[in-house]
Amino acid sequence: TFELLPGDLYGYEGLLTDQEKTALTNLRSYLESDVRPIVNGCWERAEFPEEVVRPLAKLGTYSFGWPETRPFANSAVFRGFVALEIARVDASVATFVGVQNGLACGTISVTGSQEQRDEWLPRLASGEIVGAFGLTEPLSGSDAAQGLRTTATRDGDLWRLNGAKRWIGNGTFSDITIIWAKDTADGQVKGFIVHTDAPGYTATKIEGKISLRAVQNADITLDDVVVPERNRLQNANSFKDAAKVLRLTRAEVSWAAVGTAMGAYEAAVAYSRERVQFGKAIGGHQLVQDLLVKSLGNITASLAMVVRVSQMLDEGSQRDEHSALAKLYTTARMRETVAWCRELFGGNGIVLSYDVARFFSDAEAIYSYEGTQEMNTLIVGRTITGQAAFV
Ligand code: FAD
Numbered sequence: 204t205f206e207l208l209p210g211d212l213y214g215y216e217g218l219l220t221d222q223e224k225t226a227l228t229n230l231r232s233y234l235e236s237d238v239r240p241i242v243n244g245c246w247e248r249a250e251f252p253e254e255v256v257r258p259l260a261k262l263g264t265y266s267f268g269w270p271e272t273r274p275f276a277n278s279a280v281f282r283g284f285v286a287l288e289i290a291r292v293d294a295s296v297a298t299f300v301g302v303q304n305g306l307a308c309g310t311i312s313v314t315g316s317q318e319q320r321d322e323w324l325p326r327l328a329s330g331e332i333v334g335a336f337g338l339t340e341p342l343s344g345s346d347a348a349q350g351l352r353t354t355a356t357r358d359g360d361l362w363r364l365n366g367a368k369r370w371i372g373n374g375t376f377s378d379i380t381i382i383w384a385k386d387t388a389d390g391q392v393k394g395f396i397v398h399t400d401a402p403g404y405t406a407t408k409i410e411g412k413i414s415l416r417a418v419q420n421a422d423i424t425l426d427d428v429v430v431p432e433r434n435r436l437q438n439a440n441s442f443k444d445a446a447k448v449l450r451l452t453r454a455e456v457s458w459a460a461v462g463t464a465m466g467a468y469e470a471a472v473a474y475s476r477e478r479v480q481f482g483k484a485i486g487g488h489q490l491v492q493d494l495l496v497k498s499l500g501n502i503t504a505s506l507a508m509v510v511r512v513s514q515m516l517d518e519g520s521q522r523d524e525h526s527a528l529a530k531l532y533t534t535a536r537m538r539e540t541v542a543w544c545r546e547l548f549g550g551n552g553i554v555l556s557y558d559v560a561r562f563f564s565d566a567e568a569i570y571s572y573e574g575t576q577e578m579n580t581l582i583v584g585r586t587i588t589g590q591a592a593f594v
Pocket of ligand 1: 302336337338339343344345346369370371372373415418420568571572573574575576577578592593
């Protein structure tokens with residue numbers, strides 16, 4: 204039977220169909236039995252649990268969004284709850300899914316030809332292959348459109364790619380990576396599906412992270428990597444097409460941010476019931492209740508926002524500023540919430556085994572990726588004022 208999440212005070216899950224609720228129940232059960240027990244160890248060792256890739260595929264996690272692969276027709280709100288469910292157990296696994304499903308499948312769905320969608324989406328959706336998305340570079344992050352330096356030079360039916368990418372999630376073990384590069388002929392940003400075993404392609408793991416440690420981020424170098432024209436994304440003709448993908452994934456990241464806050468909140472509620480100080484469970488102290496109530500307020504407001512943004516996607520009215528505002532708002536609320544929840548644990552809040560420390564640390568990367576607070580603010584500011592402050 205389907206149970207409302209403890210952090211879903213207003214019952215937004217009531218918007219889901221019975222079929223969607225069953226799919227979420229199955230996902231939740233797998234996450235609790237197989238994922239939750241291993242994630243602290245993976246975080247500590249900075250290893251990704253590759254054994255989750257196929258089971259998450261079977262549960263539909265990378266299939267639901269695409270007409271070519273979805274097991275049943277479903278809503279964007281449902282797909283948001285899928286991201287949330289995963290993040291409330293582990294933000295690194297949610298980030299893996301965000302890359303595989305949102306960035307890799309999403310790019311191919313939005314910018315690929317029908318032939319490319321038919322070729323790649325079933326393979327990604329089944330977990331047969333893992334995808335990555337390479338936009339950011341060592342010298343360009345926020346200014347990915349103007350500052351992109353990787354080049355693509357056409358050579359008959361082939362393209363030659365040269366340059367470097369940084370921070371690429373799943374990049375150490377992906378089978379394909381979508382590489383965004385500037386066409387040396389027309390100066391436009393184009394997208395390419397690159398096989399990671401191609402000569403000249405090198406991926407090196409970024410070590411020493413203090414956030415999302417289980418996510419494998421890579422520095423990638425492209426040294427005259429040859430890509431056939433049929434692997435150029437046929438409908439990716441400028442940076443505007445990459446931005447269409449980012450609009451969708453920013454909305455998904457907002458859901459994952461709510462899930463991350465919820466994971467910390469649930470851990471804090473449980474701890475407030477068991478930890479005794481001054482002769483009673485700390486949840487009975489007024490200031491501890493304040494931490495929990497402020498956290499639930501943040502989660503509830505954020506959930507309202509992401510539900511509406513997803514409904515707008517289904518209605519065909521979602522624009523860049525809608526998902527940018529959701530991303531900047533929900534990640535800011537997440538950052539406050541995980542800090543309050545960590546505070547509630549006292550000293551135990553900095554120990555991995557109590558879970559809350561992992562949510563607290565992971566929130567930092569979610570706050571910065573898919574467009575920083577500042578860049579998403581400038582996207583919304585452009586809409587309000589009609590003036591772009593970042594070009
Ligand atoms: P910078 O762009 O150097 O920004 C530094 C600071 O300057 C920020 O605070 C920024 O907001 C501020 N700033 C910059 N310009 C302005 C301005 N005009 N006005 C005001 N403030 C400004 N990228 C991918 O392509 N694929 C991935 O899979 C991927 N995964 C990631 C996973 C993780 C864990 C992380 C940390 C990053 C990932 N990224 C990925 C990259 C991510 O999207 C970038 O880190 C992000 O866009 C910010 O770019 P930057 O780090 O280069 O920071």
